């Protein structure tokens with residue numbers, strides 16, 4: 636089994652030593668960034684060898700990737716003809732991308748070990764100042780790889796889970812930039828007006844991040860609308876996405892799961908009707 640020290644650069648980032656000054660400084664810096672811009676980047680967090688193992692895992696399993704080319708709104712819901720035409724739930728954009736779903740990862744995968752890790756959970760919880768925080772239970776979406784080939788595009792959307800880490804495994808030659816609009820909606824306010832503006836091209840609330848392989852990003856994907864710009868050049872983009880939630884019971888809605896991960900499983904239907912946070916999914 637791969638040890639955490641072989642995945643994370645624990646010398647630079649001692650997330651296993653929560654009493655150390657270095658840990659406290661790291662958490663404080665990260666927390667500040669998250670509060671200021673709704674997202675944070677910790678450079679070279681993942682060791683190069685681990686990134687290489689993740690790349691190999693993704694490439695060994697490319698035949699299992701679920702590819703989609705379809706249209707969705709930012710909420711992954713079906714069209715609702717009772718709403719006005721300019722409502723963001725009625726604005727659909729084509730997505731073309733693939734996922735190597737969590738249930739198709741190799742048991743000994745570095746990505747699995749990272750997501751299983753209680754040290755990691757504690758660290759993410761401290762950075763977000765969210766207690767308790769849980770590893771997401773969704774069997775498909777809890778820690779997938781997103782795979783995008785040249786020409787692919789992942790349009791504006793909100794995630795079904797609250798918090799996501801992204802670890803870039805392979806960078807596109809050009810494009811494939813993560814763009815986000817920090818905390819565009821909140822638990823109490825869908826902010827449909829500004830969501831529509833961003834969908835129509837307003838760049839004012841939009842920030843972008845040019846990640847490098849090995850960087851760790853933490854972002855609030857349920858509240859910050861985000862997208863990945865079109866992949867240009869010849870190289871595919873691979874990114875690992877371990878996810879965390881406030882409610883250990885929640886999973887994606889069946890429709891969301893089908894649209895993104897290609898299928899819905901019994902757990903998605905069993906938990907479909909539990910009250911989560913009232914936001915559009």
Ligand SMILES: O=C(O)CCC(=O)C(=O)O
Pocket residue numbers: 781789794801813861862863874876
């Ligand atoms: O690929 C990324 O950087 C983000 C992917 C994403 O937003 C998602 O999979 O929901």
Ligand SMILES: [Fe+2]
Pocket residue numbers: 792793794856861
């Ligand atoms: Fe997302």
